[in-house]
Amino acid sequence: VLLAACASTPLHYYTLVAPAAEAPLAPTDGMAGTALPFELLPVGVPAQVDQPQLVVREGGQGMAPLGSERWIAPLGDEVRSALSADLARELHSQDVSGMPGNDKPVLRIKLDLRRFDSAPGSYALIEGAWSVRLLHGDHQGALACTSRISETVGPGYAALVQGHQRAIGQLAGQIAAAARALGNGQAAVCPAG
Numbered sequence: 001v002l003l004a005a006c007a008s009t010p011l012h013y014y015t016l017v018a019p020a021a022e023a024p025l026a027p028t029d030g031m032a033g034t035a036l037p038f039e040l041l042p043v044g045v046p047a048q049v050d051q052p053q054l055v056v057r058e059g060g061q062g063m064a065p066l067g068s069e070r071w072i073a074p075l076g077d078e079v080r081s082a083l084s085a086d087l088a089r090e091l092h093s094q095d096v097s098g099m100p101g102n103d104k105p106v107l108r109i110k111l112d113l114r115r116f117d118s119a120p121g122s123y124a125l126i127e128g129a130w131s132v133r134l135l136h137g138d139h140q141g142a143l144a145c146t147s148r149i150s151e152t153v154g155p156g157y158a159a160l161v162q163g164h165q166r167a168i169g170q171l172a173g174q175i176a177a178a179a180r181a182l183g184n185g186q187a188a189v190c191p192a193g
Contacts, residue, residue: 013072014054014161016082016168036107036134036183037096038087043080044112050075054157057119069157075116082165083111086172091179107179108133111171115148116164121155124163130175134182141182145190147171 049055052074053065071078084095087109096106115127126149133142149170153163174191181188 009068011068011070012157013070014157015072016078016161016164017085018082018165018169020085035091035093036105036179037093038091038107038109038179039097040080040084040087040095041097041108041110043076043083045076045079045116046113049116049118054118054160056160057117057122066157079111079113079116079168082168083172083175086169087176087179090172090176103136105134105136105183107183108135109175109179111175118160118164120153120157120160122153123150124153124160124167125150126164126167126171128171130171132175132179132182132188139182139185141185141188143178143182143188143190145174145178147174147191 048063051065052070053067054069054071055063055065058064073081084097088094091107109130109132111128111130113126113128115125117123117125119125127147129144129146131142131144134140149167151163151166151170153159177191178188
């Protein structure tokens with residue numbers, strides 16, 4: 001009976017890619033010069049959460065993989081896809097990763113997550129090191145920063161995933177601000193805090 005109960009537990013799959021906006025944002029006249037394409041490199045994630053299952057905090061030191069709550073793709077791919085979509089919206093541009101280079105200006109973005117904490121009914125937290133480098137531009141430049149973003153979440157795993165979606169969206173905003181400055185030949189600065 002116990003085996004039958006385990007076998008009948010339904011699987012739930014989640015994605016970090018937020019639902020698409022109703023209409024894509026087009027660059028405004030003032031933004032047209034800064035709509036540089038970007039190349040988002042593969043995202044590194046901590047080994048302890050790089051599992052098919054959602055891994056959640058239990059108490060102060062405990063972690064638990066949830067057998068029936070799973071990511072639809074490997075976590076690094078999920079984070080990369082979500083960040084790519086958010087950056088495309090923020091920068092009014094496109095991710096040209098994997099496309100042949102043509103020596104035109106491009107923003108190269110790298111993210112390595114150091115923490116990806118999930119506490120249902122409490123918080124969703126991401127912390128990572130990221131860099132933006134302008135390649136082939138008139139004023140090549142680079143910036144390396146760290147960010148820590150925590151979102152309060154309600155009960156349930158869907159709310160937890162939505163919290164991570166919001167955190168990745170905030171991170172995309174921070175990266176995009178630095179990328180726009182570099183693209184405009186201005187001094188880029190790391191976000192405060």
